Amino acid sequence: MTATDAVNSTCGTLYVVATPIGNLEDISARALRVLSEVALIAAEDTRHSSRLIQHFGISTPLAACHEHNERDEGGRFIQRLLAGDSVALISDAGTPLISDPGYHLVKQARAAGVPVVPVPGPCALVAALCAAGLPSDRFIFEGFLPSKQAGRRSRLELLREEPRTLIFYEAPHRILDSLKDMETVFGGDRAAVLGRELTKTFETLKGAPLEALRAWVEADTNQQRGECVVVVAGWQAPQGEEAVDENARRILRLLLAELPVKRAAAVAAEITGARKNLLYQLALQERP
Numbered sequence: 001m002t003a004t005d006a007v008n009s010t011c012g013t014l015y016v017v018a019t020p021i022g023n024l025e026d027i028s029a030r031a032l033r034v035l036s037e038v039a040l041i042a043a044e045d046t047r048h049s050s051r052l053i054q055h056f057g058i059s060t061p062l063a064a065c066h067e068h069n070e071r072d073e074g075g076r077f078i079q080r081l082l083a084g085d086s087v088a089l090i091s092d093a094g095t096p097l098i099s100d101p102g103y104h105l106v107k108q109a110r111a112a113g114v115p116v117v118p119v120p121g122p123c124a125l126v127a128a129l130c131a132a133g134l135p136s137d138r139f140i141f142e143g144f145l146p147s148k149q150a151g152r153r154s155r156l157e158l159l160r161e162e163p164r165t166l167i168f169y170e171a172p173h174r175i176l177d178s179l180k181d182m183e184t185v186f187g188g189d190r191a192a193v194l195g196r197e198l199t200k201t202f203e204t205l206k207g208a209p210l211e212a213l214r215a216w217v218e219a220d221t222n223q224q225r226g227e228c229v230v231v232v233a234g235w236q237a238p239q240g241e242e243a244v245d246e247n248a249r250r251i252l253r254l255l256l257a258e259l260p261v262k263r264a265a266a267v268a269a270e271i272t273g274a275r276k277n278l279l280y281q282l283a284l285q286e287r288p
């Protein structure tokens, strides 16, 4: 336990409670108990969340904790917690802090020695990943891409050779533009899955190479509505002849003009670090 992990035993607990991303049956029994037992619910949007808690017959008071007041007003919640009241943090949907407010409050609570307890549950990225059929042993969550094309493309460029499965959140009005940029940067052959309206009536999980997925979304405006997650297969190192990059091929061609095939392949391998037998195979095809 570090100094900041030291827990103040007289204070309340900050519960970080996941709520449904669509289907209300996904709320856990524990979440319902915690929401009804705490003194206060810190909610991203109190009007939105009051409908949720009313649905479950919970009458705990709500107070706003959103991205505009979280940093400054977090102190108010910390005072209540230090005074012995327990507080539940919720967001509009899913798990707080995951592309949602809550980070500053959790950080402040831990710094103040307030116990922070997760009450896990729905989360769109996990829902999409667990049904996508793409490798799930290692993945990265990128949240929302930048809204302007230049920023989006440069973020995607940084991820072009990322070998882990990639997960993105996207707004419906930008899904087509994002898929177009993914197709351009990652290539149309890269496998991807669009998870739309997960856990809701029109839930869709469409898997296809990026080119086909983009074309499918482009052709059907219904696919450009609702909430969506894009899961993209990670980059795979090229196999066989494709493993020799363009620079190595250029050097090989120059050497082939001067040297026998075997010697050209050996020297090109020395210069570029590419595998000698792959260069030799290429040299046989390319010799003048």
Ligand code: SAM
Residues within 6 Å of the ligand: 021, 022, 091, 093, 094, 095, 096, 097, 098, 099, 100, 122, 123, 124, 125, 168, 169, 170, 171, 195, 196, 197, 198, 199, 200, 227, 228, 229
């Ligand atoms: N905290 C939430 C979570 O745990 O997933 C995410 C909140 S973020 C503001 C909202 C984004 O999550 C949406 O734009 C969409 O990308 C994704 N999302 C939320 N609910 C979804 C659903 N039912 N189906 C697909 N994507 C969803």
